[in-house]
Amino acid sequence: MNIGLLALQGAVSEHKIIMRQLDVNTIEVREGKDIDQLDGLIMPGGESTTLRKLLKNSNMWKRIKNSKLPIMGTCAGAILLGKCEDETFAKMDIEIDRNYYGRQKDSFEAKINLENDESFNGVFIRAPAIKNIGRKVKPIAWKNDEIVGCIDGKNMALTFHPELTKDTRFHEIWINLIYNK
Numbered sequence: 627m628n629i630g631l632l633a634l635q636g637a638v639s640e641h642k643i644i645m646r647q648l649d650v651n652t653i654e655v656r657e658g659k660d661i662d663q664l665d666g667l668i669m670p671g672g673e674s675t676t677l678r679k680l681l682k683n684s685n686m687w688k689r690i691k692n693s694k695l696p697i698m699g700t701c702a703g704a705i706l707l708g709k710c711e712d713e714t715f716a717k718m719d720i721e722i723d724r725n726y727y728g729r730q731k732d733s734f735e736a737k738i739n740l741e742n743d744e745s746f747n748g749v750f751i752r753a754p755a756i757k758n759i760g761r762k763v764k765p766i767a768w769k770n771d772e773i774v775g776c777i778d779g780k781n782m783a784l785t786f787h788p789e790l791t792k793d794t795r796f797h798e799i800w801i802n803l804i805y806n807k
C-alpha cells in the first residue's frame with residue numbers, strides 16, 4: 627500500500643497517525659514525481675487558495691488533475707475535489723460552498739451521523755458545505771440534514787477534520803474503497 631499525504635500545508639501529521647493505526651504506511655508528497663507510485667492521496671485541510679498555489683508551484687496540479695488517483699479530501703481538500711467558483715480539480719460531482727458557515731461561527735464541533743453506525747464527533751474549522759450532489763455520488767455523513775461527507779467513485783470528500791479525533795472510521799472507509807475490501 628502506498629498512500630500519499632500531501633505535505634504542503636495543513637494538518638499532515640494527524641492523518642499520518644490515523645493511517646498508522648490502520649497499519650497503512652504513508653509517504654509525504656511535496657513534488658510532482660512523488661505521486662507516480664501512489665495508490666491514493668490524502669489532501670488535508672488548510673486553505674484552498676494557498677493549497678492551489680502551492681500545488682501549481684510544485685508541478686503537481688496538472689499531474690493530479692490528469693490522473694485517476696483516488697483522493698480523500700478533508701475541508702480545503704474537499705473544496706479542491708468538488709466544484710466551486712474558484713478553480714478546482716472537479717473530480718467529484720458535488721457543488722461546494724466555500725465559506726458556508728461564515729466568520730462568526732467559523733469553528734465548531736457537531737455530531738455527525740453515519741448510516742447504520744454510531745455517530746462521529748465532527749470538528750469543523752472554517753468549513754465549507756456540500757450543496758448539490760450528482761446522481762452517482764453517495765452521501766456517507768450528515769450533520770442534521772446537511773450532507774458533510776460523500777463518495778464519488780474512489781474519491782471521498784469530508785467538510786470536517788476526521789484526523790483531529792481518534793476515530794479512524796472515515797479513513798478506514800476510504801482505504802477499503804481503494805483496495806475493494
Ligand code: GLN
Pocket residue numbers: 670671672673674675700701702703705724725751752753754
Ligand atoms: N476555509 C478554508 C478554505 O477556504 C478551508 C478551511 C480548512 O481546511 N479547515 O480553504
